[in-house]
Amino acid sequence: MENTHFDVIILGGGAAGLTAGIYLSRAKMKTLIINEGTAGGQMVLTHEIANYPGVESTGGYMLGSTMKKQATTFGAKIFNNTKIESLDLTSDIKTIELARKGKFTSDSFIIATGGRSRPLNVPSEDKLKGRGISYCATCDGDFFQDKEIIVVGGGNSALEEAVSLTKYASKVTVIHQFDHFQALEHYIDEAKANEKIEFIMESEIE
Ligand SMILES: Cc1cc2nc3c(=O)[nH]c(=O)nc-3n(C[C@H](O)[C@H](O)[C@H](O)COP(=O)(O)OP(=O)(O)OC[C@H]3O[C@@H](n4cnc5c(N)ncnc54)[C@H](O)[C@@H]3O)c2cc1C
Incomplete structure:
Protein backbone atom coordinates (compact mmCIF):
# COMPACT_ATOMS: atom_id res chain seq x y z
CA MET A 1 0.00 0.00 0.00
CA ALA A 112 -6.46 15.82 -17.85
CA THR A 113 -6.57 13.69 -20.97
CA GLY A 114 -6.69 16.69 -23.32
CA GLY A 115 -8.01 16.69 -26.82
CA ARG A 116 -7.24 15.08 -30.11
CA SER A 117 -7.25 16.85 -33.43
CA ARG A 118 -9.09 15.08 -36.21
CA PRO A 119 -6.60 14.28 -38.96
CA LEU A 120 -7.50 14.39 -42.64
CA ASN A 121 -5.55 11.16 -43.21
CA VAL A 122 -3.88 12.50 -46.34
CA PRO A 123 -0.36 11.49 -47.48
CA SER A 124 2.51 13.03 -45.43
CA GLU A 125 0.10 14.60 -42.88
CA ASP A 126 1.93 12.98 -39.98
CA LYS A 127 5.35 14.06 -41.26
CA LEU A 128 4.25 17.68 -41.78
CA LYS A 129 2.41 18.19 -38.45
CA GLY A 130 3.85 21.38 -36.96
CA ARG A 131 5.78 22.02 -40.20
CA GLY A 132 3.10 23.54 -42.38
CA ILE A 133 0.09 21.56 -41.20
CA SER A 134 -1.48 22.94 -38.03
CA TYR A 135 -4.53 22.13 -35.96
CA CYS A 136 -4.67 25.39 -34.01
CA ALA A 137 -4.89 28.78 -35.73
CA THR A 138 -4.50 30.83 -32.55
CA CYS A 139 -1.32 28.90 -31.74
CA ASP A 140 0.33 28.79 -35.14
CA GLY A 141 -1.22 31.58 -37.26
CA ASP A 142 1.71 33.89 -36.69
CA PHE A 143 4.07 31.41 -38.41
CA PHE A 144 2.21 31.95 -41.70
CA GLN A 145 2.79 35.67 -42.16
CA ASP A 146 1.93 36.72 -45.74
CA LYS A 147 1.44 33.10 -46.77
CA GLU A 148 -1.59 31.54 -48.43
CA ILE A 149 -3.44 29.24 -46.00
CA ILE A 150 -6.05 26.55 -46.61
CA VAL A 151 -8.58 25.87 -43.84
CA VAL A 152 -10.42 22.56 -44.09
CA GLY A 153 -13.93 22.54 -42.61
CA GLY A 154 -17.07 24.64 -42.52
CA GLY A 155 -18.25 24.68 -38.91
CA ASN A 156 -17.88 27.37 -36.24
CA SER A 157 -14.20 26.62 -35.54
CA ALA A 158 -13.20 26.58 -39.21
CA LEU A 159 -14.85 29.90 -40.04
CA GLU A 160 -13.77 31.61 -36.82
CA GLU A 161 -10.18 30.42 -37.31
CA ALA A 162 -10.28 31.45 -41.00
CA VAL A 163 -11.19 35.01 -40.00
CA SER A 164 -8.47 35.12 -37.33
CA LEU A 165 -5.89 33.82 -39.85
CA THR A 166 -6.53 36.78 -42.17
CA LYS A 167 -4.51 38.85 -39.66
CA TYR A 168 -1.43 36.98 -40.90
CA ALA A 169 -2.14 35.38 -44.25
CA SER A 170 -2.22 37.05 -47.65
CA LYS A 171 -5.14 34.78 -48.56
CA VAL A 172 -7.23 32.13 -46.75
CA THR A 173 -9.10 29.48 -48.72
CA VAL A 174 -11.82 27.59 -46.86
CA ILE A 175 -12.48 24.14 -48.32
CA HIS A 176 -15.71 22.54 -47.16
CA GLN A 177 -17.04 19.07 -47.86
CA PHE A 178 -20.69 20.12 -48.10
CA ASP A 179 -22.51 22.76 -50.10
CA HIS A 180 -23.68 24.63 -47.01
CA PHE A 181 -21.78 25.76 -43.92
CA GLN A 182 -22.58 24.23 -40.54
CA ALA A 183 -21.47 27.31 -38.64
CA LEU A 184 -23.65 29.86 -36.86
CA GLU A 185 -24.93 32.68 -39.07
CA HIS A 186 -22.67 35.38 -37.62
CA TYR A 187 -19.51 33.30 -38.27
CA ILE A 188 -20.65 32.77 -41.88
CA ASP A 189 -21.44 36.48 -42.36
CA GLU A 190 -18.12 37.56 -40.89
CA ALA A 191 -16.14 35.13 -43.06
CA LYS A 192 -18.05 36.08 -46.21
CA ALA A 193 -17.48 39.78 -45.55
CA ASN A 194 -13.73 39.28 -45.34
CA GLU A 195 -12.05 40.06 -48.66
CA LYS A 196 -9.07 37.82 -47.91
CA ILE A 197 -11.27 34.69 -47.63
CA GLU A 198 -12.20 32.54 -50.60
CA PHE A 199 -14.51 29.49 -50.39
CA ILE A 200 -14.38 26.19 -52.23
CA MET A 201 -17.47 24.03 -51.68
CA GLU A 202 -18.04 20.34 -52.43
CA SER A 203 -19.68 20.84 -55.83
CA GLU A 204 -16.66 22.80 -57.03
CA ILE A 205 -14.20 20.02 -56.13
CA GLU A 206 -13.47 17.69 -59.06
C1 LIG B 1 0.49 21.10 -33.82
C2 LIG B 1 0.04 21.83 -32.56
C3 LIG B 1 0.62 23.05 -32.26
C4 LIG B 1 0.24 23.74 -31.12
N1 LIG B 1 0.87 24.90 -30.85
C5 LIG B 1 0.54 25.58 -29.74
C6 LIG B 1 1.20 26.82 -29.41
O1 LIG B 1 2.12 27.26 -30.11
N2 LIG B 1 0.79 27.47 -28.30
C7 LIG B 1 -0.24 27.01 -27.51
O2 LIG B 1 -0.57 27.66 -26.53
N3 LIG B 1 -0.87 25.84 -27.78
C8 LIG B 1 -0.52 25.14 -28.87
N4 LIG B 1 -1.18 23.98 -29.18
C9 LIG B 1 -2.27 23.54 -28.31
C10 LIG B 1 -1.69 22.89 -27.06
O3 LIG B 1 -0.78 21.88 -27.45
C11 LIG B 1 -2.84 22.30 -26.25
O4 LIG B 1 -3.70 23.34 -25.86
C12 LIG B 1 -2.31 21.62 -25.00
O5 LIG B 1 -1.43 20.59 -25.37
C13 LIG B 1 -3.45 21.06 -24.17
O6 LIG B 1 -2.87 20.43 -23.05
P1 LIG B 1 -3.60 19.30 -22.25
O7 LIG B 1 -2.68 18.83 -21.18
O8 LIG B 1 -4.97 19.75 -21.88
O9 LIG B 1 -3.87 18.11 -23.29
P2 LIG B 1 -2.88 17.24 -24.24
O10 LIG B 1 -1.68 18.01 -24.68
O11 LIG B 1 -3.80 16.67 -25.29
O12 LIG B 1 -2.38 16.09 -23.29
C14 LIG B 1 -3.20 15.04 -22.89
C15 LIG B 1 -2.32 13.88 -22.52
O13 LIG B 1 -3.15 12.87 -21.98
C16 LIG B 1 -2.80 11.62 -22.52
N5 LIG B 1 -3.98 10.78 -22.50
C17 LIG B 1 -5.08 10.83 -23.29
N6 LIG B 1 -5.95 9.87 -22.93
C18 LIG B 1 -5.37 9.21 -21.90
C19 LIG B 1 -5.77 8.11 -21.10
N7 LIG B 1 -6.95 7.51 -21.27
N8 LIG B 1 -4.93 7.68 -20.15
C20 LIG B 1 -3.74 8.28 -19.94
N9 LIG B 1 -3.30 9.33 -20.67
C21 LIG B 1 -4.12 9.78 -21.62
C22 LIG B 1 -2.32 11.93 -23.94
O14 LIG B 1 -1.47 10.89 -24.41
C23 LIG B 1 -1.58 13.24 -23.70
O15 LIG B 1 -0.24 13.01 -23.37
C24 LIG B 1 -0.79 23.23 -30.29
C25 LIG B 1 -1.38 22.01 -30.59
C26 LIG B 1 -0.97 21.30 -31.70
C27 LIG B 1 -1.58 19.96 -32.00
Missing part, protein backbone atom coordinates in the same frame (compact mmCIF):
# COMPACT_ATOMS: atom_id res chain seq x y z
CA GLU A 2 2.83 2.38 0.98
CA ASN A 3 4.24 2.64 -2.55
CA THR A 4 1.05 2.16 -4.50
CA HIS A 5 -1.22 4.63 -2.68
CA PHE A 6 -1.07 8.31 -3.70
CA ASP A 7 -2.77 11.49 -2.51
CA VAL A 8 -3.58 12.28 -6.13
CA ILE A 9 -3.41 10.36 -9.39
CA ILE A 10 -3.46 12.47 -12.57
CA LEU A 11 -4.52 10.88 -15.83
CA GLY A 12 -2.78 12.66 -18.73
CA GLY A 13 0.72 14.07 -18.99
CA GLY A 14 0.16 17.05 -21.29
CA ALA A 15 0.48 20.69 -20.24
CA ALA A 16 -2.55 20.41 -17.93
CA GLY A 17 -1.55 17.14 -16.23
CA LEU A 18 2.07 18.17 -15.79
CA THR A 19 1.08 21.61 -14.42
CA ALA A 20 -1.22 19.95 -11.89
CA GLY A 21 1.62 17.55 -11.07
CA ILE A 22 4.09 20.41 -10.51
CA TYR A 23 1.73 22.27 -8.13
CA LEU A 24 0.63 19.16 -6.22
CA SER A 25 4.06 17.66 -5.74
CA ARG A 26 5.44 21.04 -4.74
CA ALA A 27 2.68 21.15 -2.11
CA LYS A 28 4.09 17.82 -0.85
CA MET A 29 1.13 15.78 -2.10
CA LYS A 30 2.17 12.29 -3.13
CA THR A 31 1.40 12.47 -6.86
CA LEU A 32 1.33 9.94 -9.69
CA ILE A 33 0.93 11.06 -13.32
CA ILE A 34 -0.24 8.35 -15.71
CA ASN A 35 0.14 9.18 -19.38
CA GLU A 36 -0.88 7.18 -22.40
CA GLY A 37 1.62 8.85 -24.72
CA THR A 38 4.81 10.90 -24.53
CA ALA A 39 5.17 13.42 -21.68
CA GLY A 40 4.08 16.81 -22.98
CA GLY A 41 1.01 15.63 -24.89
CA GLN A 42 0.06 17.68 -27.95
CA MET A 43 2.81 20.15 -27.11
CA VAL A 44 5.43 17.77 -28.46
CA LEU A 45 3.79 17.92 -31.89
CA THR A 46 4.78 21.52 -32.47
CA HIS A 47 8.31 22.60 -33.28
CA GLU A 48 7.89 26.11 -31.87
CA ILE A 49 5.80 27.54 -29.03
CA ALA A 50 5.98 31.32 -29.04
CA ASN A 51 3.08 32.32 -26.76
CA TYR A 52 4.09 30.73 -23.44
CA PRO A 53 4.31 33.64 -20.97
CA GLY A 54 7.87 34.37 -19.94
CA VAL A 55 9.43 32.23 -22.66
CA GLU A 56 9.96 34.01 -25.99
CA SER A 57 10.22 30.91 -28.10
CA THR A 58 10.86 27.26 -27.36
CA GLY A 59 10.39 23.86 -28.98
CA GLY A 60 7.26 21.96 -27.91
CA TYR A 61 9.29 18.88 -27.04
CA MET A 62 11.70 20.98 -24.97
CA LEU A 63 8.87 22.69 -23.03
CA GLY A 64 7.22 19.31 -22.39
CA SER A 65 10.50 17.82 -21.13
CA THR A 66 11.12 20.80 -18.86
CA MET A 67 7.63 20.54 -17.36
CA LYS A 68 8.16 16.81 -16.81
CA LYS A 69 11.51 17.48 -15.11
CA GLN A 70 9.93 20.16 -12.87
CA ALA A 71 7.21 17.73 -11.79
CA THR A 72 9.63 14.87 -11.05
CA THR A 73 12.08 17.20 -9.29
CA PHE A 74 9.30 18.14 -6.87
CA GLY A 75 8.65 14.43 -6.32
CA ALA A 76 5.88 13.44 -8.74
CA LYS A 77 6.11 9.98 -10.24
CA ILE A 78 5.34 9.69 -13.95
CA PHE A 79 4.45 6.65 -16.02
CA ASN A 80 4.52 7.36 -19.76
CA ASN A 81 3.32 5.15 -22.62
CA THR A 82 1.08 3.31 -20.19
CA LYS A 83 -1.96 1.19 -20.96
CA ILE A 84 -4.87 1.22 -18.50
CA GLU A 85 -6.44 -2.17 -17.73
CA SER A 86 -9.19 -0.95 -15.40
CA LEU A 87 -10.33 2.15 -13.54
CA ASP A 88 -12.71 2.45 -10.60
CA LEU A 89 -13.69 5.95 -9.48
CA THR A 90 -16.84 4.93 -7.63
CA SER A 91 -15.39 4.61 -4.11
CA ASP A 92 -13.69 7.16 -1.86
CA ILE A 93 -10.43 5.40 -2.67
CA LYS A 94 -9.93 5.41 -6.46
CA THR A 95 -8.26 2.40 -8.07
CA ILE A 96 -6.45 2.13 -11.39
CA GLU A 97 -4.78 -0.95 -12.81
CA LEU A 98 -2.01 -0.58 -15.37
CA ALA A 99 -0.65 -3.16 -17.75
CA ARG A 100 2.69 -4.56 -16.52
CA LYS A 101 2.71 -2.15 -13.54
CA GLY A 102 -0.11 -3.34 -11.33
CA LYS A 103 -2.72 -1.58 -9.17
CA PHE A 104 -2.50 1.96 -7.77
CA THR A 105 -4.92 3.80 -5.49
CA SER A 106 -5.50 7.44 -4.58
CA ASP A 107 -7.69 9.74 -2.51
CA SER A 108 -8.25 12.12 -5.43
CA PHE A 109 -8.18 11.72 -9.16
CA ILE A 110 -7.63 14.38 -11.85
CA ILE A 111 -8.53 13.69 -15.46
Whole structure:
Protein backbone atom coordinates (compact mmCIF):
# COMPACT_ATOMS: atom_id res chain seq x y z
CA MET A 1 0.00 0.00 0.00
CA GLU A 2 2.83 2.38 0.98
CA ASN A 3 4.24 2.64 -2.55
CA THR A 4 1.05 2.16 -4.50
CA HIS A 5 -1.22 4.63 -2.68
CA PHE A 6 -1.07 8.31 -3.70
CA ASP A 7 -2.77 11.49 -2.51
CA VAL A 8 -3.58 12.28 -6.13
CA ILE A 9 -3.41 10.36 -9.39
CA ILE A 10 -3.46 12.47 -12.57
CA LEU A 11 -4.52 10.88 -15.83
CA GLY A 12 -2.78 12.66 -18.73
CA GLY A 13 0.72 14.07 -18.99
CA GLY A 14 0.16 17.05 -21.29
CA ALA A 15 0.48 20.69 -20.24
CA ALA A 16 -2.55 20.41 -17.93
CA GLY A 17 -1.55 17.14 -16.23
CA LEU A 18 2.07 18.17 -15.79
CA THR A 19 1.08 21.61 -14.42
CA ALA A 20 -1.22 19.95 -11.89
CA GLY A 21 1.62 17.55 -11.07
CA ILE A 22 4.09 20.41 -10.51
CA TYR A 23 1.73 22.27 -8.13
CA LEU A 24 0.63 19.16 -6.22
CA SER A 25 4.06 17.66 -5.74
CA ARG A 26 5.44 21.04 -4.74
CA ALA A 27 2.68 21.15 -2.11
CA LYS A 28 4.09 17.82 -0.85
CA MET A 29 1.13 15.78 -2.10
CA LYS A 30 2.17 12.29 -3.13
CA THR A 31 1.40 12.47 -6.86
CA LEU A 32 1.33 9.94 -9.69
CA ILE A 33 0.93 11.06 -13.32
CA ILE A 34 -0.24 8.35 -15.71
CA ASN A 35 0.14 9.18 -19.38
CA GLU A 36 -0.88 7.18 -22.40
CA GLY A 37 1.62 8.85 -24.72
CA THR A 38 4.81 10.90 -24.53
CA ALA A 39 5.17 13.42 -21.68
CA GLY A 40 4.08 16.81 -22.98
CA GLY A 41 1.01 15.63 -24.89
CA GLN A 42 0.06 17.68 -27.95
CA MET A 43 2.81 20.15 -27.11
CA VAL A 44 5.43 17.77 -28.46
CA LEU A 45 3.79 17.92 -31.89
CA THR A 46 4.78 21.52 -32.47
CA HIS A 47 8.31 22.60 -33.28
CA GLU A 48 7.89 26.11 -31.87
CA ILE A 49 5.80 27.54 -29.03
CA ALA A 50 5.98 31.32 -29.04
CA ASN A 51 3.08 32.32 -26.76
CA TYR A 52 4.09 30.73 -23.44
CA PRO A 53 4.31 33.64 -20.97
CA GLY A 54 7.87 34.37 -19.94
CA VAL A 55 9.43 32.23 -22.66
CA GLU A 56 9.96 34.01 -25.99
CA SER A 57 10.22 30.91 -28.10
CA THR A 58 10.86 27.26 -27.36
CA GLY A 59 10.39 23.86 -28.98
CA GLY A 60 7.26 21.96 -27.91
CA TYR A 61 9.29 18.88 -27.04
CA MET A 62 11.70 20.98 -24.97
CA LEU A 63 8.87 22.69 -23.03
CA GLY A 64 7.22 19.31 -22.39
CA SER A 65 10.50 17.82 -21.13
CA THR A 66 11.12 20.80 -18.86
CA MET A 67 7.63 20.54 -17.36
CA LYS A 68 8.16 16.81 -16.81
CA LYS A 69 11.51 17.48 -15.11
CA GLN A 70 9.93 20.16 -12.87
CA ALA A 71 7.21 17.73 -11.79
CA THR A 72 9.63 14.87 -11.05
CA THR A 73 12.08 17.20 -9.29
CA PHE A 74 9.30 18.14 -6.87
CA GLY A 75 8.65 14.43 -6.32
CA ALA A 76 5.88 13.44 -8.74
CA LYS A 77 6.11 9.98 -10.24
CA ILE A 78 5.34 9.69 -13.95
CA PHE A 79 4.45 6.65 -16.02
CA ASN A 80 4.52 7.36 -19.76
CA ASN A 81 3.32 5.15 -22.62
CA THR A 82 1.08 3.31 -20.19
CA LYS A 83 -1.96 1.19 -20.96
CA ILE A 84 -4.87 1.22 -18.50
CA GLU A 85 -6.44 -2.17 -17.73
CA SER A 86 -9.19 -0.95 -15.40
CA LEU A 87 -10.33 2.15 -13.54
CA ASP A 88 -12.71 2.45 -10.60
CA LEU A 89 -13.69 5.95 -9.48
CA THR A 90 -16.84 4.93 -7.63
CA SER A 91 -15.39 4.61 -4.11
CA ASP A 92 -13.69 7.16 -1.86
CA ILE A 93 -10.43 5.40 -2.67
CA LYS A 94 -9.93 5.41 -6.46
CA THR A 95 -8.26 2.40 -8.07
CA ILE A 96 -6.45 2.13 -11.39
CA GLU A 97 -4.78 -0.95 -12.81
CA LEU A 98 -2.01 -0.58 -15.37
CA ALA A 99 -0.65 -3.16 -17.75
CA ARG A 100 2.69 -4.56 -16.52
CA LYS A 101 2.71 -2.15 -13.54
CA GLY A 102 -0.11 -3.34 -11.33
CA LYS A 103 -2.72 -1.58 -9.17
CA PHE A 104 -2.50 1.96 -7.77
CA THR A 105 -4.92 3.80 -5.49
CA SER A 106 -5.50 7.44 -4.58
CA ASP A 107 -7.69 9.74 -2.51
CA SER A 108 -8.25 12.12 -5.43
CA PHE A 109 -8.18 11.72 -9.16
CA ILE A 110 -7.63 14.38 -11.85
CA ILE A 111 -8.53 13.69 -15.46
CA ALA A 112 -6.46 15.82 -17.85
CA THR A 113 -6.57 13.69 -20.97
CA GLY A 114 -6.69 16.69 -23.32
CA GLY A 115 -8.01 16.69 -26.82
CA ARG A 116 -7.24 15.08 -30.11
CA SER A 117 -7.25 16.85 -33.43
CA ARG A 118 -9.09 15.08 -36.21
CA PRO A 119 -6.60 14.28 -38.96
CA LEU A 120 -7.50 14.39 -42.64
CA ASN A 121 -5.55 11.16 -43.21
CA VAL A 122 -3.88 12.50 -46.34
CA PRO A 123 -0.36 11.49 -47.48
CA SER A 124 2.51 13.03 -45.43
CA GLU A 125 0.10 14.60 -42.88
CA ASP A 126 1.93 12.98 -39.98
CA LYS A 127 5.35 14.06 -41.26
CA LEU A 128 4.25 17.68 -41.78
CA LYS A 129 2.41 18.19 -38.45
CA GLY A 130 3.85 21.38 -36.96
CA ARG A 131 5.78 22.02 -40.20
CA GLY A 132 3.10 23.54 -42.38
CA ILE A 133 0.09 21.56 -41.20
CA SER A 134 -1.48 22.94 -38.03
CA TYR A 135 -4.53 22.13 -35.96
CA CYS A 136 -4.67 25.39 -34.01
CA ALA A 137 -4.89 28.78 -35.73
CA THR A 138 -4.50 30.83 -32.55
CA CYS A 139 -1.32 28.90 -31.74
CA ASP A 140 0.33 28.79 -35.14
CA GLY A 141 -1.22 31.58 -37.26
CA ASP A 142 1.71 33.89 -36.69
CA PHE A 143 4.07 31.41 -38.41
CA PHE A 144 2.21 31.95 -41.70
CA GLN A 145 2.79 35.67 -42.16
CA ASP A 146 1.93 36.72 -45.74
CA LYS A 147 1.44 33.10 -46.77
CA GLU A 148 -1.59 31.54 -48.43
CA ILE A 149 -3.44 29.24 -46.00
CA ILE A 150 -6.05 26.55 -46.61
CA VAL A 151 -8.58 25.87 -43.84
CA VAL A 152 -10.42 22.56 -44.09
CA GLY A 153 -13.93 22.54 -42.61
CA GLY A 154 -17.07 24.64 -42.52
CA GLY A 155 -18.25 24.68 -38.91
CA ASN A 156 -17.88 27.37 -36.24
CA SER A 157 -14.20 26.62 -35.54
CA ALA A 158 -13.20 26.58 -39.21
CA LEU A 159 -14.85 29.90 -40.04
CA GLU A 160 -13.77 31.61 -36.82
CA GLU A 161 -10.18 30.42 -37.31
CA ALA A 162 -10.28 31.45 -41.00
CA VAL A 163 -11.19 35.01 -40.00
CA SER A 164 -8.47 35.12 -37.33
CA LEU A 165 -5.89 33.82 -39.85
CA THR A 166 -6.53 36.78 -42.17
CA LYS A 167 -4.51 38.85 -39.66
CA TYR A 168 -1.43 36.98 -40.90
CA ALA A 169 -2.14 35.38 -44.25
CA SER A 170 -2.22 37.05 -47.65
CA LYS A 171 -5.14 34.78 -48.56
CA VAL A 172 -7.23 32.13 -46.75
CA THR A 173 -9.10 29.48 -48.72
CA VAL A 174 -11.82 27.59 -46.86
CA ILE A 175 -12.48 24.14 -48.32
CA HIS A 176 -15.71 22.54 -47.16
CA GLN A 177 -17.04 19.07 -47.86
CA PHE A 178 -20.69 20.12 -48.10
CA ASP A 179 -22.51 22.76 -50.10
CA HIS A 180 -23.68 24.63 -47.01
CA PHE A 181 -21.78 25.76 -43.92
CA GLN A 182 -22.58 24.23 -40.54
CA ALA A 183 -21.47 27.31 -38.64
CA LEU A 184 -23.65 29.86 -36.86
CA GLU A 185 -24.93 32.68 -39.07
CA HIS A 186 -22.67 35.38 -37.62
CA TYR A 187 -19.51 33.30 -38.27
CA ILE A 188 -20.65 32.77 -41.88
CA ASP A 189 -21.44 36.48 -42.36
CA GLU A 190 -18.12 37.56 -40.89
CA ALA A 191 -16.14 35.13 -43.06
CA LYS A 192 -18.05 36.08 -46.21
CA ALA A 193 -17.48 39.78 -45.55
CA ASN A 194 -13.73 39.28 -45.34
CA GLU A 195 -12.05 40.06 -48.66
CA LYS A 196 -9.07 37.82 -47.91
CA ILE A 197 -11.27 34.69 -47.63
CA GLU A 198 -12.20 32.54 -50.60
CA PHE A 199 -14.51 29.49 -50.39
CA ILE A 200 -14.38 26.19 -52.23
CA MET A 201 -17.47 24.03 -51.68
CA GLU A 202 -18.04 20.34 -52.43
CA SER A 203 -19.68 20.84 -55.83
CA GLU A 204 -16.66 22.80 -57.03
CA ILE A 205 -14.20 20.02 -56.13
CA GLU A 206 -13.47 17.69 -59.06
C1 LIG B 1 0.49 21.10 -33.82
C2 LIG B 1 0.04 21.83 -32.56
C3 LIG B 1 0.62 23.05 -32.26
C4 LIG B 1 0.24 23.74 -31.12
N1 LIG B 1 0.87 24.90 -30.85
C5 LIG B 1 0.54 25.58 -29.74
C6 LIG B 1 1.20 26.82 -29.41
O1 LIG B 1 2.12 27.26 -30.11
N2 LIG B 1 0.79 27.47 -28.30
C7 LIG B 1 -0.24 27.01 -27.51
O2 LIG B 1 -0.57 27.66 -26.53
N3 LIG B 1 -0.87 25.84 -27.78
C8 LIG B 1 -0.52 25.14 -28.87
N4 LIG B 1 -1.18 23.98 -29.18
C9 LIG B 1 -2.27 23.54 -28.31
C10 LIG B 1 -1.69 22.89 -27.06
O3 LIG B 1 -0.78 21.88 -27.45
C11 LIG B 1 -2.84 22.30 -26.25
O4 LIG B 1 -3.70 23.34 -25.86
C12 LIG B 1 -2.31 21.62 -25.00
O5 LIG B 1 -1.43 20.59 -25.37
C13 LIG B 1 -3.45 21.06 -24.17
O6 LIG B 1 -2.87 20.43 -23.05
P1 LIG B 1 -3.60 19.30 -22.25
O7 LIG B 1 -2.68 18.83 -21.18
O8 LIG B 1 -4.97 19.75 -21.88
O9 LIG B 1 -3.87 18.11 -23.29
P2 LIG B 1 -2.88 17.24 -24.24
O10 LIG B 1 -1.68 18.01 -24.68
O11 LIG B 1 -3.80 16.67 -25.29
O12 LIG B 1 -2.38 16.09 -23.29
C14 LIG B 1 -3.20 15.04 -22.89
C15 LIG B 1 -2.32 13.88 -22.52
O13 LIG B 1 -3.15 12.87 -21.98
C16 LIG B 1 -2.80 11.62 -22.52
N5 LIG B 1 -3.98 10.78 -22.50
C17 LIG B 1 -5.08 10.83 -23.29
N6 LIG B 1 -5.95 9.87 -22.93
C18 LIG B 1 -5.37 9.21 -21.90
C19 LIG B 1 -5.77 8.11 -21.10
N7 LIG B 1 -6.95 7.51 -21.27
N8 LIG B 1 -4.93 7.68 -20.15
C20 LIG B 1 -3.74 8.28 -19.94
N9 LIG B 1 -3.30 9.33 -20.67
C21 LIG B 1 -4.12 9.78 -21.62
C22 LIG B 1 -2.32 11.93 -23.94
O14 LIG B 1 -1.47 10.89 -24.41
C23 LIG B 1 -1.58 13.24 -23.70
O15 LIG B 1 -0.24 13.01 -23.37
C24 LIG B 1 -0.79 23.23 -30.29
C25 LIG B 1 -1.38 22.01 -30.59
C26 LIG B 1 -0.97 21.30 -31.70
C27 LIG B 1 -1.58 19.96 -32.00
